[in-house]
Amino acid sequence: MRRRAETPSFVVLESGIAVQAGTEQPSPRARVRRRKRPAALSIIGVCLSLVLVAWLIVNAIKEPTDFFNVFLIGLTTGCVYALVALGYTLVYGILQLINFAHGDVFALSGLFASTLVVSAFSLDTGSGTLSIAGGLAATFVIAAAFGATVNSAIEFIAYRRLRNAPRLALLITAVGMSFIIQNISLAFYDVNFRRIPPLISNGNVFSIRGVHYDWASFFVILVTIPVLIFLTWVVKSTRQGKGMRATSQDPEAAAMMGINVNRTISFTFALAGALAGVGATLFLVEFNIRYDTGFELGLIAFTAAVLGGIGNLSGAVLGAIIIGLIQAFNEGLAWNAPGSDWTRSIVFGILIAILVFKPEGLLGERTPEGA
Amino acid sequence: MAGRGQRSRASLRGYRGQVASSTGLHRVGAAWNQLPERTRSLIPFFALLTIAVTYPLYVDSLPTNVPVILTFPDMHSAVTILVFTMMAVGLNVVVGYCGLLDLGYVAFYALGAYTAGWLASGQFQQVKFHFGSVGITHDARGIHISIWLVLLSAAIVTALGGIFIGLPTLRLRGDYLAIVTLGFGEIVPQFVRNADNLHGFDLTHGTFGINPIDSPGFGNRLHNAVGLPVSYQQEFDADRLFFWTVLALLLVTIFCCIRLRDSRLGRAWIAIREDETAAGAMGIPLMRTKTWAYAIGAFFGGAAGAYIASFNSVANPSQFNFNISIFLLCMVVLGGMGSIWGVVVAAVILSWLNVEGLANIGSWLNSNTPLNFEVAKYQFGIYGVILVLMMLFRPVGLIPERRRKRELEEGTRGPLDEPIYEMRGADEPGAGERGAGGNIPRG
Numbered sequence: 001m002r003r004r005a006e007t008p009s010f011v012v013l014e015s016g017i018a019v020q021a022g023t024e025q026p027s028p029r030a031r032v033r034r035r036k037r038p039a040a041l042s043i044i045g046v047c048l049s050l051v052l053v054a055w056l057i058v059n060a061i062k063e064p065t066d067f068f069n070v071f072l073i074g075l076t077t078g079c080v081y082a083l084v085a086l087g088y089t090l091v092y093g094i095l096q097l098i099n100f101a102h103g104d105v106f107a108l109s110g111l112f113a114s115t116l117v118v119s120a121f122s123l124d125t126g127s128g129t130l131s132i133a134g135g136l137a138a139t140f141v142i143a144a145a146f147g148a149t150v151n152s153a154i155e156f157i158a159y160r161r162l163r164n165a166p167r168l169a170l171l172i173t174a175v176g177m178s179f180i181i182q183n184i185s186l187a188f189y190d191v192n193f194r195r196i197p198p199l200i201s202n203g204n205v206f207s208i209r210g211v212h213y214d215w216a217s218f219f220v221i222l223v224t225i226p227v228l229i230f231l232t233w234v235v236k237s238t239r240q241g242k243g244m245r246a247t248s249q250d251p252e253a254a255a256m257m258g259i260n261v262n263r264t265i266s267f268t269f270a271l272a273g274a275l276a277g278v279g280a281t282l283f284l285v286e287f288n289i290r291y292d293t294g295f296e297l298g299l300i301a302f303t304a305a306v307l308g309g310i311g312n313l314s315g316a317v318l319g320a321i322i323i324g325l326i327q328a329f330n331e332g333l334a335w336n337a338p339g340s341d342w343t344r345s346i347v348f349g350i351l352i353a354i355l356v357f358k359p360e361g362l363l364g365e366r367t368p369e370g371a
Numbered sequence: 372m373a374g375r376g377q378r379s380r381a382s383l384r385g386y387r388g389q390v391a392s393s394t395g396l397h398r399v400g401a402a403w404n405q406l407p408e409r410t411r412s413l414i415p416f417f418a419l420l421t422i423a424v425t426y427p428l429y430v431d432s433l434p435t436n437v438p439v440i441l442t443f444p445d446m447h448s449a450v451t452i453l454v455f456t457m458m459a460v461g462l463n464v465v466v467g468y469c470g471l472l473d474l475g476y477v478a479f480y481a482l483g484a485y486t487a488g489w490l491a492s493g494q495f496q497q498v499k500f501h502f503g504s505v506g507i508t509h510d511a512r513g514i515h516i517s518i519w520l521v522l523l524s525a526a527i528v529t530a531l532g533g534i535f536i537g538l539p540t541l542r543l544r545g546d547y548l549a550i551v552t553l554g555f556g557e558i559v560p561q562f563v564r565n566a567d568n569l570h571g572f573d574l575t576h577g578t579f580g581i582n583p584i585d586s587p588g589f590g591n592r593l594h595n596a597v598g599l600p601v602s603y604q605q606e607f608d609a610d611r612l613f614f615w616t617v618l619a620l621l622l623v624t625i626f627c628c629i630r631l632r633d634s635r636l637g638r639a640w641i642a643i644r645e646d647e648t649a650a651g652a653m654g655i656p657l658m659r660t661k662t663w664a665y666a667i668g669a670f671f672g673g674a675a676g677a678y679i680a681s682f683n684s685v686a687n688p689s690q691f692n693f694n695i696s697i698f699l700l701c702m703v704v705l706g707g708m709g710s711i712w713g714v715v716v717a718a719v720i721l722s723w724l725n726v727e728g729l730a731n732i733g734s735w736l737n738s739n740t741p742l743n744f745e746v747a748k749y750q751f752g753i754y755g756v757i758l759v760l761m762m763l764f765r766p767v768g769l770i771p772e773r774r775r776k777r778e779l780e781e782g783t784r785g786p787l788d789e790p791i792y793e794m795r796g797a798d799e800p801g802a803g804e805r806g807a808g809g810n811i812p813r814g
Contacts, residue, residue: 162762176755
C-alpha cells in the first residue's frame with residue numbers, strides 16, 4: 001500500500017485520467033496528455049448522460065403513467081440493491097477486496113429467511129396481522145444474524161489468512177468462496193425457486209391517475225430507510241464504527257492506535273452480512289429466490305457501489321437507486337427501450353462506462369491509487 | 372528442475388564416496404545424471420508426448436472398469452480436454468505471466484467460436500463465398516473459408532477483441548479489471564443470444580446458435596498427392612484426426628508461450644506482475660505491455676474457440692457462461708500461475724473431470740460406497756474449494772514456476788497468530804497521514 005501511494009507521477013503517463021493526485025510538476029508531454037484525454041472523455045461521457053436523460057424525458061412525455069409506475073418499481077428494486085451494495089462498499093472500504101461471495105451470502109440468507117417464514121413461523125396470508133408483523137420482524141433479525149455469521153465466517157476461514165498475500169490471491173479466494181457458498185445453497189435448497197406467501201397486502205398506498213403504489217413496495221422502503229439510518233449511526237457515532245473508518249484509512253496506524261484490526265474487519269463483514277440478510281428478506285417480499293440469484297444480483301449491486309464511488313456509503317445507496325431505476329426503465333418503458341433481454345449487458349455497459357469515464361464514481365474521491 | 376537435478380547429483384556423489392559398491396539402480400542414476408541438463412529436462416516431455424500422440428492407437432484396448440475413474444477418456448472427450456488445455460495455456464499468459472485477473476476469458480472463447488461460425492458456415496445465406504473450403508457442395512450458400520484460415524482469422528479477430536476490451540480497462544487497478552472482464556464475459560454471451568434480430572439482421576441465430584460449421588480438411592488435391600484426409604468430418608476416424616490436430620495446436624501454443632516468456636515482452640510481463648510500479652519506473656510501457664498480454668491470451672483463446680466450434684460443428688450461446696471462465700482460471704491456479712507445465716497438467720486433469728471424470732467418480736462412489744452424492748451437481752463447488760485451498764495452502768500451484776514461488780513466499784508470512792501488520796514505512800515523512808480530500812501528501 002505504501003508503494004502504491006508513491007506511484008502517481010509516472011503512472012500518469014500510462015493511465016491518462018485515472019490518476020490525478022500528483023503534486024509535482026509533470027513533464028510537458030504528460031501535461032498535454034493529461035489535459036487532452038480527460039476533456040475528450042468527459043465530453044463523450046456528458047453526451048452519453050444527455051442521451052440517457054433525453055430518452056427518459058421523451059418517455060415521460062409519451063407515457064407519463066407508465067413512466068411513474070416504472071419509476072416506483074425501480075425505486076423499490078433500488079432499495080434492495082442498496083442494501084447489498086452497501087455490503088460491497090463496506091468490505092471494499094476496509095480490505096480493498098471485492099467480496100465476490102457477498103451476492104451468494106445474500107442468496108443463502110434469502111433462502112434461509114424463506115424457510116423461516118414458511119416452515120418455522122408458518123406464516124400465511126391468513127395469519128393474523130400481529131403474528132405476521134411479529135414473524136416478519138423476527139425473520140429480519142434472524143436473517144440478518146445469519147448473514148452476519150456466514151459473512152464473518154468466510155472472512156475468518158478464508159480471507160484472514162491472506163492479509164499479507166498478493167491481492168490476486170485474495171480475489172481468487174473470493175471467487176472460490178462465492179462458488180462454495182452457492183453450492184451450499186444448492187445442497188440445502190436444490191434448484192427450485194423459493195418464495196413466501198404475499199404477506200403484505202396488495203392494496204395501494206396511493207393511486208393517482210393510474211399511478212399505483214402498493215404496500216409491498218412501500219414496505220421495502222419503509223424497512224430500508226431505518227436500516228440505513230441505523231447503519232449511518234453505527235459507522236459515524238459508535239466506537240466500533242470509528243474503528244472501522246480508522247482501519248479503512250490506514251490499518252497500520254489504526255493498529256498502532258490500539259484498534260483491534262482483526263475484530264474490526266470481522267465486524268465489518270458481519271455488518272455487511274447483516275445488511276445482505278435484511279436485503280434478502282426484503283427481496284423475498286417482492287421476488288423469488290434460488291441458489292444462483294445472488295450471483296447476478298451481486299454483480300448488479302457491485303456495479304451500483306462502483307457507480308456511487310466505492311467505499312462511499314451514501315454513494316452506494318445513490319448508485320443502487322440509479323441502477324434500480326435504469327433497470328426498471330429499461331424493462332418497463334415502451335419507447336426505444338432495449339428490454340429485459342439486454343438488462344445484464346446494460347448494467348455491465350454502465351459499469352464499464354463509469355470505469356472509463358469517471359472511475360472514482362459519482363460521490364467518490366479521487367485517490368492516488370487511481371480507479 | 373535444474374535445481375533438483377543438481378541437488379540429487381550432489382547427494383549421489385556423496386553417497387558414492389561412502390559406499391564403494393554401486394548397485395544397478397545407482398548405475399542408472401549415475402548415467403541419468405551424466406546426461407546433459409537439457410536432455411534430462413526434455414526426456415519426460417518426450418515420454419509424455421509419445422503417450423499423448425499414440426493415445427488414439429491404444430485407447431480402445433485400455434481397461435474399461437478401472438476403480439474410481441471407471442474409464443479412460445475416449446477420443447471425443449480427449450479432443451475437448453485438449454482444447455480446454457489450450458485455452459488454459461492462453462489464459463496463463465494473462466493471469467500467470469502478467470498477473471491480470473481475467474474473469475471473462477469465456478468472451479474470447481465465444482468470439483473465436485462465432486468467428487468460425489461466421490466464416491465457415493451457411494449462416495449468411497445472402498452471400499456465397501468459398502475459399503479453400505472442404506467437404507461442402509459447390510453451390511452451398513454462405514461464407515465458407517478453409518478452417519485453417521478461419522482458425523488464424525478467429526485468433527486475430529479475438530486478439531483485436533482483447534485489445535478492444537483491454538484499452539479502456541487495463542489502466543484500472545487489478546480488482547476493477549477483474550470485474551470489468553467479468554462484465555465483458557457476461558455481455559458477450561448475452562449479445563450472441565440476443566443478436567438474432569439486430570434491426571432485422573440475423574447475426575448469431577439466437578439461442579439455436581450457428582450450425583453446421585465446416586470441418587477442417589485438406590481438400591482433394593492434397594488428398595490425391597500425399598493422402599491427407601479430404602475433410603475430417605467425412606473420415607471414418609474423424610475424432611482421431613481432430614485429436615492429433617489439436618495436439619499439434621496445443622504444442623504450438625505451448626511453444627509460443629515458452630518463447631514469449633523468455634522474450635523481452637515476457638520479461639516485461641513478469642516485471643509488471645511482480646511490481647507494476649517498479650516496472651513502470653524501469654521504463655516498461657505498462658499499458659502497451661498489458662495490452663499485448665491481453666491480445667496474446669485472447670489470440671489462443673480465439674483459436675481454441677474456433678477449433679472447438681468446428682469440432683462440435685456448432686457455436687451456441689449456452690456454451691459460454693461465466694462458469695467456464697472460472698473453470699479455466701481454476702486450471703491456471705491449480706497448475707501454478709505462470710508455470711506452463713503445471714497449467715497443462717492441471718488443465719488436463721480438470722477438463723477430464725469436467726468432461727466425464729466427475730460423473731464417473733460419482734457413479735463409482737454411489738455404487739461402491741454407502742455415500743449417495745451427486746458429484747457432478749457440485750462441480751463448481753468443487754472448483755471453488757480447489758481455488759480456496761490452493762490459495763490458502765499452496766498458492767504456488769502444483770508445479771510452481773520457480774520465480775513465482777519466490778515471489779509468493781516473500782509475500783506470505785507465518786500462521787494466524789503472528790502480528791499481521793508490520794510497520795512499513797513508519798519512518799518516512801508523511802507516512803500514514805492523509806491531507807484534505809483523502810490525498811496522501813508526498814514525502
